[in-house]
Amino acid sequence: MLIETDVLVIGAGPAGSSTAKHAALNGSDVIVIDKKSEIGAPKRCAEGVSKEGLKKLKIEPSNRWVIKELSGVRMIAPDGTSVWLNEEKVKLPEAGYILERKVFDKHMAMDAARAGAKIMVKTLAKGIRREDDHLVTTLETMGEEFEVKAKIVVGADGPESRMGRFLGLKTTLKPKNMESCAQFEMVNVKMEDPDSIEFYFGSVAPGGYAWIFPKGDDIANVGLGILTTETDKSAYDHLLEFVKNNPSTQNAQPVELNVGGDPVGGMLKELVTDNFMLVGDAASQVNPLTGGGIITAMEAGVYAGEVAAAAIKDGDYSAKKLSKYQERCEENIGVKFKRDLKVKDYLQSLSDEELNSIADAFHDIELDTINTAELIKQLIKVSPKALLKLGKLF
């Protein structure tokens, strides 16, 4: 069996569905496949997005998939000292809403379908080859192999992406650029403020951080990401320890376990080749500092969909034509990531003692009364190396 289409999207997460929707809206024939039997499940993330991000994407929040609205952030140093931020004072990254990802991902796929895309679930991409001016992808569903001949293929196949590699793009991730994450969804969680998300820094999660993201009532996502280059223990073992020692979760019970990799090394350098584009986690379109990637994946999906549809209209699927997508990503996503990478490097270089003294200096500061420059000045007082690592950025 051979199916022909303009655009084939591999993966129906937020990146793939957004790409499919926007390619279809702009007139392309689109097929989206996902290897799973249920789009969005199991979730692989902590489910936080910024309100501003959704607004920018013109996606109206729905009470079907926004499960919790947040107003603040609590950052906790290893000795328990907290720094509180709230919405009025600081823009909160990945922190405005907590989603129910299983529902959200499905709804984004439904939007793609309503725009005209065809969806195939439980369908795996096994290989890809070039044939004349097309790509032929071998797919498998329910034990049956078939091929799709597409003018453009979009790899939205997650951090484990192989589609790009088959075509010569360097998508293999180094362990130092891949957070290893584990998370429980828990009940009986007792938070100091159930309207704030919590970030725990230091040796509780070497090379990353731990989080508690409230989902309403006494329910929360409790998880962490670590770099396996920084610890001998697995993410899961670190999680068990965190849950046992944290006062908020000592009596909490898990109802779900999620694991996965989070590509935090900054956006990949090459996102396109002839007839092919990478989006979302497959392109490392994840904020390297927060590890959040839902909004950027969907933003990149808008660019990818529009560029793909324009290429189809012009009958030109060359890397040169598709590089417009890469340009838009670099301009709107990549530049900010480069700055956040430096902040991440600085954060990761701090010992528990340094984190404690920074939190101590900031925990009762009125953040709304000082600007960024003042903030950095204060930071440098307690952490002189901030000058070296961050001074040029602000």
Place this chain on the structure above:
Amino acid sequence: MIIMKVNEWCMYCGECAGVCSRSLIEVRENSLKFDKKKCKECTICIQVCPVQALAKEE
């Protein structure tokens, strides 16, 4: 020859496939497929697994 053992508690998250420099791991919804013949035993896949589901079997 190395044989990668995928333990029963594997959750098919694909982190191993993401770091395999030779692209030898195919992640399905409920299974992992290794191309064992081309494996050079770098064991990066074993190191990054969030739940220690992978092991080397001589």
